[in-house]
Amino acid sequence: MSVVDYSLQQLGGPDLVNMEGTLNHSELFRAECKRLIQESDKACKRMQDEDSKQLDQRVRDIQFLKKELELKLEEIILETDVLVALQIRVKKALEMCQEPLRVTVLCLDERKKRVPSERLQDDVNMGLLKERDVMEGVVPLLEQVAEQITEQIRLNRSAKYHLEKDLKEKFVAQNIDNSCALMTVHSISNQQMSKYNSTALPSITVTPKQWENMSDFNITKAEQQKNNSVSLRTLVESVLQQTAADMQKQFQATTAAIQLNIEQIKFAKDQMDEKLAKILTEINSQQTISEDLQAAITEHEHFLSLAQTRMALRKQRPGKEQCHDPAQVQLLAEIQQLTAHISK
Structure with a gap:
């Protein structure tokens, strides 16, 4: 300190040293504030960019799963429609069995009305009995198949419900995340800012892996039900073809036996008519x-x-x-x- 400064300080004049220090401190503080503002701006921009990237990635993830869900939903809907059509075919097949069975039973009852000498356990009777047994076996089989189809349709529709629910939730989430990605500080009002200004996570928050697993579970379940439905359709088609072939084969066998029996009866009748004419002539003689x-x-x-x-x-x-x-x-x-x- 110079002699003059010391003399001024002793005399109670202005503290130039402290003033200079204060000014220096103020300049440093201002510089620090500017640096802090710049760093904060950079951090905000960096966080905004990171938010946008994460939101965009999230939207892409949702879109990807949405496509998977939509594809699986379309498949299960188509499969269910095909299964419903097959169910209608099975019901018609059941209805078509009723009339032939009634006719077969009626034929058996009518043949019991023959005279005692004609009540033979012939090929016609055996054919009709076998025909009745075949149809009585086909009816419960088709009824069981119809129940399986009904249950599979229910399972398909359950899988469809969960897919549609998942898709609806994905659609809402995608719209929200899209809106979040487009938001800026100038695009929202103070009211909205205060409304959404909450850092507390909801109690039902799940991890990204859990979120993905839930959709994968719905997709896997739908795929499993679709495969089960395809397998069931293959089985039902085989049953329909086999039962139709068995019934047709037995119908043909019974018809052939009836036609042969008619020919034999006609031949015997012609012979008896011929003998009767000779006998009548002989009686006259x-x-x-x-x-x-x-x-x-x-x-x-x-x-x-x-x-x-x-x-x-x-x-x-x-x-x-x-x-x-x-x-x-x-x-x-x-x-x-x-x-x-x-x-x-």
Whole structure:
């Protein structure tokens, strides 16, 4: 300190040293404030950029999962529609079994009305019984298949519900994150800022991995139900084809047996008609010959009566005239022969 400064300080004048220090300190403080402002601005911009990047990445993640969900949803919807169409086919197949079964049972009942001599356990009867057994086996099988289809449709629609719910939530989240990405300090009001100014996380917050796993679970579940549905459709198609083939085969076998039986009955009837005509002709001939025999007997009785009358009349001859002459012998022989002819 110079002698002059010391003299001024001793005399109670202005403290130039402190003033100079204060000014220097003020300049340093101002410089520090400017530096702090610049660093804060850079940090804000950097955080804003990082926020935008994270929000953009989040939106892309949501879009990716949305596409996966939409694809799986489309697949499960199409599969469900195909399964519903198959369910209608199975119901129609069940309805179509009722009338043939009724006709088969009616045929069996009608055949029981045949005369006892015709009630045979023939190929027709065996064919009808087998036909009834085949259809009675097909009906419960198709009913079981219909129940399986109904249950699978329910599972498909459950998977569809969860996919649609997930998609709806993804859509809302995407819109919110898009809005957040577009926000700036100048685009929101003070009211909005105070409204959303909360750093507390909601209690249902999940990790990104958990978030992804939940959608993957819905996708996997839908894929599993779709695969189950495809497998069931393959099985049902096989059952429909096999049952239709079995029924058609038995129908053809029974029809062939009926046609063969009809031909055999017709052939036997034709033979009996032919024999009947011959028998009727023979009966007429027998009636004619019977009449001829009766006429011959009557004629021979007349001759016998004549011979007997002659014999009786000759017995009235006088005693010495009653000799056993050739006429008498002839009459006796004639009477015996005529009696024998009449007896035959």
